[in-house]
Amino acid sequence: MGIGWNGKSLREMLDEYEAKSESGYYYGIEELKLREDDFFKYERFYYRLLNATLEARERVKFACASPGTRELGELLFLVHAPEGEAAAISLGLMAHVTVVENVIKTIIRENYEETVGIRDGDIFVDNDPYTGGAHPADSRLIVPVFHEGELICWVGSISHELEIGGGTPGSFNPFAVESFTCGERISVERVGEKNQFYPWFIRRLRRNSRAPDLWILDERAKLSGCLIIKERIKEIIEEFGVDYFKQALRELIEEGRRDMEARIKRQLVPGKYRIPHFCPVLYKGEGVPPHADRDYIIHLPLEIEITPEAKIIFSYEGASRWGWHSFNMYPGALESALWLSLIETLLYDGRVTSGGKLQTELIRPIGSITNPDYPYAGDGIPWVILTGEISMSSLAIYLAQFARGYIEECIEIGANWASLEGGGITRFGTSFGFTNFEFSACAQGARPIEDGLVAAAAPWMPETDTGNAEIWEIVLNTASYLYRGVIRNSCGHGKFIGGPAWGSLWVSWKPTVFTIVASGSFSGMISYQPFGLMGGYPAPSWSFFIIRNPEIFEKISNGEIYPGIVELFEHTKNKGLDEEIEVRKGFANSRMAQDRSIFGIIYGGGVGYGDPIERDPEKVAEDVNNGIITEEVAKNVYGVVLEYDESKGVYSVNPDETVEMRSKIRENRKKRGRPVKEWWMEERKKIKEGKLPPYAIEMYKECIEFSEKFRDEFTKFWQISEKDIMG
Amino acid sequence: MTQRFVVSLDAGGTMTDTFIVDEEGKFGEVGKALTNREDESASFIESINDAAGYLKLEEKEILSGAITCIYTGTGMLNTILTRTGLxxxxxxxxxxxxxxxxxxxxxxxxxxxxxxxxxxxxxxxxxxxxxxxxxxxxxxxxxxxxxxxxxxxxxxxxxxxxxxxxxxxxxxxxxxxxxxxxxxxxxxxxxxxxxxxxxxPIYCSSELMPVIREYSRLYSTLIQCYAAEPVRKQLLNIEEKARKNGYEKRLLTVLSYGGLADVRYPRMFETLLSGPVGGIMGSKYIADIVGLKNIVCCDLGGTSFDVGLVVEGYIPIKREPIFHNFMLNLPMIDIDSIASGTGTVLKIDPISKRIILGPESAGAKVGICYEFDRPTISDCDLILGYLNPDYFIGGKIKLNKKDSENALSSIAEELGVEVYDFAFGVLELLHTQTRGAILSRLTGRGFSPSEFAAIFYGGSGPMHLWGISKNVPFTDVITVPWAAAFSAFGIATADYLHRLHSSTYAEIPHNADDETKLKAGEMINPVWEKLEQEAYNLFKMEGYTDEEVRLKHFVYCRYKGQLEDFEAQTSVSRITKPEDVDKIIQDFEKAYGALYPEAMKFPEAGYLITEVAIAAYVDLPKPKITKYELEGESPKDAYKDTREVYFEDKWYEFNIFEMKELKPGNVVVGPSIIEHPATTLVVPPDNRIRMDEYRLIHFMGR
Amino acid sequence: MVEYSSEVIEKLLKGELPISEIQKMQMEPKDPDRFDKYIKALKQHVDWDDEILMRIHEHLYIIKKENNYVVKCSCGHEFGDYRENWKLKALIFVRDRNELEELYPEPLTPEWSELREFYCPNCATLLWTEALIPGYPINFDFLPDIKAFFQEWLNKTLENVPEFKDLSSEVTESWAKNE
Incomplete structure (x- = not known):
């Protein structure tokens, strides 16, 4: 007798599910019987289930310890069918819709049912990307729900922990070149029974984090949330009956698939969408093991095909191999990221269940960064790449909805983020560690009808929030904010501008021991997005910097330098103090912050839309008055000539000179623009002669060797032979 | 000798309601006037005049006899929405x-x-x-x-x-x-x-609300700077008008946490979110009279459904309410609001054929049946026979049933169901959603509905209470004949109350020694003292002596490491010995335990008190709810008519009664509808209602 | 069923629909007949009379010209068969470091990618920008499957629809031959 439905084992149920789903319908469900019988009853059932997850999240959020969960709500609750698919999903960390099901499937495939037994009251925890999610910082807690001896469903939860131990303080560990130093790893383990944690589990968390109370309280909160949902499920079963419950779970998931299929057909256009992008790995001199100590580029050629059958195929053919870095992606990670962009642009008002995922397919070449064939590849922060994937796939959806005429729906889901992590010893002699999650307020790209927004949203966390500086300062302990605001000239320029970047600046004040680490989406060595939209510019990416000379702080303190980030750079440049600032447009490993060290992060901006010289000149004047762009950029990029009224302190448009300036820009474009053919001839020559930058040649060689598809594309475009590049 | 009254006015976006209570606690019909946005003092007088008419008096007789006059308007809200502040x-x-x-x-x-x-x-x-x-x-x-x-x-x-x-x-x-x-x-x-x-006006954030989280402090300060003085001017203007008409006292207004304050009260931003407060105050008042400790307050109006609680006679407060798209630092009665009302628009998703309710609302335009271009819940109520098209606002507005029917039929057709089944199904969805809000409100705080009575009010509360309360084991389901003006009634019952909060920092480790506990006292005592002094000063400005002021003390405490603290009222008002700290911790553990399962407790982490607060009261005369002689069960004097009404899956002949004619002791057995110019009470076939000696209406099974 | 008048769609296209109306539109389920109304509105939007099949860009359209399906700019310039990357027939400009700093000053200036700008040879409108690694093939961002879209999704008949295939490499092939 198995613990699954009707005496089956979970393993049998999973096999049956997989066999039946080959029909293209979830579990082979071709008819939504309950829905057809009594639509209103079915709908009420769904709301009961959804409300249970929402209630749990709202209720325990406030009892959580980490600002990630309490302040920003980085927390998610789900109800899963026995085989793993989710039927109801709360708000919160929605990027992880599909990752809990991977854990459940591991439990089933590895036959825990027989080897350890699965009982009512058991608690399972997993934070291992190899078996589930994106990075070890995401801790998943799962409990089985039983009804009269049958495992009726699972309740799952996820939170992002801010400190998980590992080689560097914080939650991401961007310099872990193998999985071993990414942080504490809990790989699909039972950590408690009878609704109580084992004492050794709590002890393990306490011994393996620099801020253990945060983690312990978060696990307690998630358990409480799951127990609340369990209670609700009991009530729902009492009201609707267990047979109804079982069938309705399945129908809800299938309905999610149907909603997705119909929306693809209604709102998109079949065809091919290509968005290649890159992630530099800047490890040279950053204290990593010798075999990883180099700077190079990861190639991520995303190709999206929307088929006539309304399936979306995401392909990473041609991607770089997995590497000695912390950004490798195991199954589940990429899947949830890509699917997330579809929820936020297409399925938002539909049935958000795992079903929609069945309309997608993901091609992850074995051995590539998207599917490492080495089980210990560094996986501390694939989020560097994953968030970008959400953004990139939203660009494809953007183009499709634009062609369909739904221009009010076109949005680039910006995920141009960077994170500050750190830790050390407080003045009271205790340890501290953190990840500052304020970055989850990313700038969003421009729409065809309106500018993008600053600090607007994070794709993984729709309830975005920068949080309060006063709260973050408690966690950062020895650092105080000096600046939190918009960065000038950082928006993707265009007819409609992308959301400008914002940034934070801190001073470290009488620390005992304080180290900081920086990482983020792709890197500032290249543009975050591969393109702007319709002639708009891509937005610049993030940077981290640190100034260790306390005199600079004295100057800020006495008012000589405005503590804005741009002003700080201008000042040091003008005074010839460039070497005082260490700028990293890539990951920074364990920088020591001393007394009165200043450090900061500029987050990324959003893409622009349309030719900047088509932007309404009045809007350009407003941008200058609001400090979004400078007068020079207004003139050179937007062709808008402004006049300054000193008495009012505002800029206004000079219309005649603006018309003239704009026609000059067009003239100039015709002069400096060359036919592509001419450019192609020259570039081809460069390639043949090996005159590309070394990092580019290295990347092409690696990918040509690894992927036939990329080799063909590359050699056909340049009309060269493989030898021309491989030498 | 002139008669003496408590006069309370609730000026909403469309109507200004007046409630007049005489010194015996009797109250009659509610006065109504259209709110005059340009000059609220005009609608103030007009509304009082209307109410006075029912008593066969003039506004001057009411105002000169008034012990207190309380006015809550939308001035603050409008100043902000229309961007007309300083x-x-x-x-x-x-x-x-x-x-x-x-x-x-x-x-x-x-x-x-x-x-x-x-x-x-x-x-x-x-x-x-x-x-x-x-x-x-x-x-x-x-x-x-x-x-x-x-x-x-x-x-x-x-x-x-x-x-x-x-x-x-x-x-x-x-x-x-x-x-x-x-x-x-x-x-x-x-x-x-x-x-x-x-x-x-020049305001520091630390004098208005000295508590952590700069964003909400910033918004509170801005609201105070931007809107307080214009609104005060408006209120003083109303006071002057009242004085010209014989009122001798100071005009009072309502604060978001349910207190009353003189319109000269400096911290005017605390009036911003006072809209739904009246209903909660009124519910608590009724609960006190009939001896209920726990009630859930349900306000169903045209645009939203608000749920609040009274627990053990105490009204929970939240400190960072959401206003529009930002959060404020402002103590406010803890109310959940969802965008489900009878004006809520219903539509169909063309792909999945699912019904979507809201979030938009027709507001005062009701639905297709009146001035709105899309169908709403009210259209369903109308075609099913619950709403009387000729008696909406006492017949002042005529509703067009035919239009509703046409609009709903075309949607029902798309779904392939009968229009009446469709309309009834829509109501069931509304009921599920609103019931969900109540249940998550209750269970979300660790309470069970079986410990609570529910009070329904708002224009549409009585019409849908049968559906919303269905299968929920409340101890009692109550409404009142004046449900549509419940807010104005509630305001008349409010306390003269000021709340003051301030941050502090007192750490109490697990197994703390006595010295550490006394140290916590050194952190907390001076702050309480400061707040008490501030409260005395505020009341002094409003003309009360220290002796007249009553105090309650609160701490905000958390397990160390948590980022949120939890309010606990404590009987300790000064920490003079280690046991006082133990008592405060006990009070916190009790409050926390009411919210979370045992697994959430974490005493080993130690405790942190980050904020303390006081509530300061001055006692005011209040309305009394008169106890009437019970009359017979038969409601025959109230009987008007019968009407065809659709319920569940078929048509019934419902008896129609007039609410105004219902007597204490009367029992109305379903299927019936009891009509009032401003509301409709539906009694399904399997239910009945009974009006008790306080004129409260109890809804129950047959 | 949600439906908008042609005037509303025209206003949306021209950017004249108030934000409050757009917000309402976003709250509604999508209107199924949008594509037809949009195409109709687009006809008022350009000065030429060719039959518009699809708008793929602020300024670029796929039009039907006799038996060919070609990309056309709003200014009237034609880029040829839509299955060949239109960028190959545009003007290109690649910014050097100083020119990049004109857009994004230090420390925002990217260093490892090159920014390519594509202009219409006729009206010099900036049509596209792409930031790729030096030596990376020009990207073909979007190739719609016109055939499947019209015939299978919209149930419309189109004559002489060419096969769904990327023909861009044929262009570079011809360049290499002419060398």
């Missing part, structure tokens, strides 16, 4: 001038589940202060209260001069960590007052 300048810690543009990134606040996950539904909002009127001031204080950057006084002076040159009419000052160390804010204010010379 031109406000802001001094903020240098480096934070873009704060209103960033606006915490919370562009999803106040939106529904489906809107939040829809990325295209994020838009910018115009800041209340122009960029050039925001001045950064060099200064920084860290979390330990230490000065990291001393305040730049010249910069303050220059900035204030520039603001004045730009014609600002008020100034807000918000510096980081001023809740821990307010000296920089105070210095800046002193400099500003010297420079400004004339009387304009």
């Amino acid at each position: 031109k406000t300048g802001l001094l903020i810690t240098k480096g934070f001038e873009d704060y209103l543009i960033l606006s915490r990134g919370q562009r999803w606040l106040g939106k529904s589940y489906h809107q939040i996950i829809h990325f295209a539904e994020r838009w910018k909002t115009e800041p209340y202060v122009e960029k050039k009127l925001i001045k950064g001031i060099g200064e920084r204080i860290n979390i330990f209260g230490e000065v990291v950057i001393p305040i730049n006084k010249d910069e303050v002076a220059n900035s204030v001069r520039e603001l004045m040159d730009n014609g600002v009419e008020s100034i807000g000052i918000v510096f980081l960590n001023s809740h821990i160390n307010p000296t920089h804010e105070i210095e800046a204010k002193n400099i500003a007052m010297e420079i400004v010379e004339k009387e304009i």
Whole structure:
């Protein structure tokens, strides 16, 4: 007798599910019987289930310890069918819709049912990307729900922990070149029974984090949330009956698939969408093991095909191999990221269940960064790449909805983020560690009808929030904010501008021991997005910097330098103090912050839309008055000539000179623009002669060797032979 | 001798309701007048006049006999929505001038589940202060209260001069960590007052709400600077009008946490979210009279459904309510609001054929049956026979049933169901959603409905209470004949109350020794003392002596490591011995235990008290709810008619009664409908109602 | 069923629909007949009379010209068969470091990618920008499957629809031959 439905084992149920789903319908469900019988009853059932997850999240959020969960709500609750698919999903960390099901499937495939037994009251925890999610910082807690001896469903939860131990303080560990130093790893383990944690589990968390109370309280909160949902499920079963419950779970998931299929057909256009992008790995001199100590580029050629059958195929053919870095992606990670962009642009008002995922397919070449064939590849922060994937796939959806005429729906889901992590010893002699999650307020790209927004949203966390500086300062302990605001000239320029970047600046004040680490989406060595939209510019990416000379702080303190980030750079440049600032447009490993060290992060901006010289000149004047762009950029990029009224302190448009300036820009474009053919001839020559930058040649060689598809594309475009590049 | 009254007015967006209670506690019909947005003092008099008419009196007789007159309006809300407040300048810690543009990134606040996950539904909002009127001031204080950057006084002076040159009419000052160390804010204010010379409002965040989280402190300060004085002017204007008509006392208004204050009360921003407060106060009042300890208060109106609680006779408070798309630091009665009302629009998703309710609402336009272009819940109520098309607002508005039927039929056809089944199904969905809000409200705080009675009010509360309360094991389900004006009634019952909060920092480790406990007292006692003094001063300004003031003490405590603290009322008012601390911890554990399962407790982490508060009361005469002689069960005097009404899956002949004619003791057995000019009470076939000696209506099974 | 008048769609296209109306539109389920109304509105939007099949860009359209399906700019310039990357027939400009700093000053200036700008040879409108690694093939961002879209999704008949295939490499092949 198995613990699954009707005496089956979970393993049998999973096999049956997989066999039946080959029909293209979830579990082979071709008819939504309950829905057809009594639509209103079915709908009420769904709301009961959804409300249970929402209630749990709202209720325990406030009892959580980490600002990630309490302040920003980085927390998610789900109800899963026995085989793993989710039927109801709360708000919160929605990027992880599909990752809990991977854990459940591991439990089933590895036959825990027989080897350890699965009982009512058991608690399972997993934070291992190899078996589930994106990075070890995401801790998943799962409990089985039983009804009269049958495992009726699972309740799952996820939170992002801010400190998980590992080689560097914080939650991401961007310099872990193998999985071993990414942080504490809990790989699909039972950590408690009878609704109580084992004492050794709590002890393990306490011994393996620099801020253990945060983690312990978060696990307690998630358990409480799951127990609340369990209670609700009991009530729902009492009201609707267990047979109804079982069938309705399945129908809800299938309905999610149907909603997705119909929306693809209604709102998109079949065809091919290509968005290649890159992630530099800047490890040279950053204290990593010798075999990883180099700077190079990861190639991520995303190709999206929307088929006539309304399936979306995401392909990473041609991607770089997995590497000695912390950004490798195991199954589940990429899947949830890509699917997330579809929820936020297409399925938002539909049935958000795992079903929609069945309309997608993901091609992850074995051995590539998207599917490492080495089980210990560094996986501390694939989020560097994953968030970008959400953004990139939203660009494809953007183009499709634009062609369909739904221009009010076109949005680039910006995920141009960077994170500050750190830790050390407080003045009271205790340890501290953190990840500052304020970055989850990313700038969003421009729409065809309106500018993008600053600090607007994070794709993984729709309830975005920068949080309060006063709260973050408690966690950062020895650092105080000096600046939190918009960065000038950082928006993707265009007819409609992308959301400008914002940034934070801190001073470290009488620390005992304080180290900081920086990482983020792709890197500032290249543009975050591969393109702007319709002639708009891509937005610049993030940077981290640190100034260790306390005199600079004295100057800020006495008012000589405005503590804005741009002003700080201008000042040091003008005074010839460039070497005082260490700028990293890539990951920074364990920088020591001393007394009165200043450090900061500029987050990324959003893409622009349309030719900047088509932007309404009045809007350009407003941008200058609001400090979004400078007068020079207004003139050179937007062709808008402004006049300054000193008495009012505002800029206004000079219309005649603006018309003239704009026609000059067009003239100039015709002069400096060359036919592509001419450019192609020259570039081809460069390639043949090996005159590309070394990092580019290295990347092409690696990918040509690894992927036939990329080799063909590359050699056909340049009309060269493989030898021309491989030498 | 002239008669004496308590007069309370609730001025909503459309109507101004007046409630008059005489000294025996009797009250009659509610006075109504259309709210005059340009001059609320005109609708004030008009509404009182209307109510006076029912008593065969004139407004002057009412006002000259009034012991207190309480007025709550939408002035604050309108000032903000219409952007007609004072031109406000802001001094903020240098480096934070873009704060209103960033606006915490919370562009999803106040939106529904489906809107939040829809990325295209994020838009910018115009800041209340122009960029050039925001001045950064060099200064920084860290979390330990230490000065990291001393305040730049010249910069303050220059900035204030520039603001004045730009014609600002008020100034807000918000510096980081001023809740821990307010000296920089105070210095800046002193400099500003010297420079400004004339009387304009200048407020520091630390004097309004000295608690952590600068964003909500900033918004509270701005609201106070932007809207307080214009609204005060309006209220004083009303007071003057009242005085001309014989009123001798000061006009009172309602605070968001349910207290009353003289319209001269300095912290006017506390009136901002007072709209739904009246209903909760009224519910608590009724509960006290009939001896109920726990009630859930359900207000169903045209646009929203609000749920609040009274627990053990106490009304829970939240401190960071959401207003539009930002959060405020402001104690407010803890009310959940969902966008489900009888004006809620219903539509069909063409793909999945699912019915979607809201979030938009027809508001005063009712539905297709009146002035709105899309069908609403009211259209369903109408075609099913619950709503009487000829008796809406006492017949002042005629509803068009045919139009509703046509519109709903075409949708029902799309779904392939009968129109009446469709309409009834829509009601069931509304009921599920609103019931969900009640249950998650209750269970979300660790309560079970079987410990609670439910009171339904609002224009549509009585009409849908049968559906919303279905299968919920409440101890009682209650409504009142004056349900549509319940808010004005509730205001008349409110306490004269001020709440004051302040941050502190008292750490009490697990197994703390006596010395540590007494140290906590050193942190907490002076803050309580300061708040008490402040409360005495406020009441002194309003004409009360210290002896007349009653105090309650609160701590906000958390397990160390948590980021949220939890309110606990405590019987301790000063910590003089270690046991006082133990008592406070006990009080906290009890409050926390009511919210969370045992697994959430974490005493090993130790405790942190981050904030304390006091509530200060002055007792005022209140209305009494008269106990009537019970008459017979038969409601025959109230019987009007019969009508065909659709229920569940078929048509029934419902008896129709007139609410005004119902007598204490009467029992009405379903299927029946009891009509009132402002509301409709539906009694399904399997239910009945009974009016008790206080004229409360109890809804129960047959 | 949600439906908008042609005037509303025209206003949306021209950017004249108030934000409050757009917000309402976002709250509604999508209107199924949008594509037809949009195409109709687009006809008012350009000065030429060719039959518009699809708008793929602020300024670029796929039009039907006799038996060919070609990309056309709003200014009237034609880029040829839509299955060949239109960028190959545009003007290109690649910014050097100083020119990049004109857009994004230090420390925002990217260093390892090159920014390519594509202009219409006729009206010099900036049509596209792409930031790729030096030596990376020009990207073909979007190739719609016109055939499947019209015939299978919209149930419309189109004559002489060419096969769904990327023909861009044929262009570079011809360049290499002419060398």
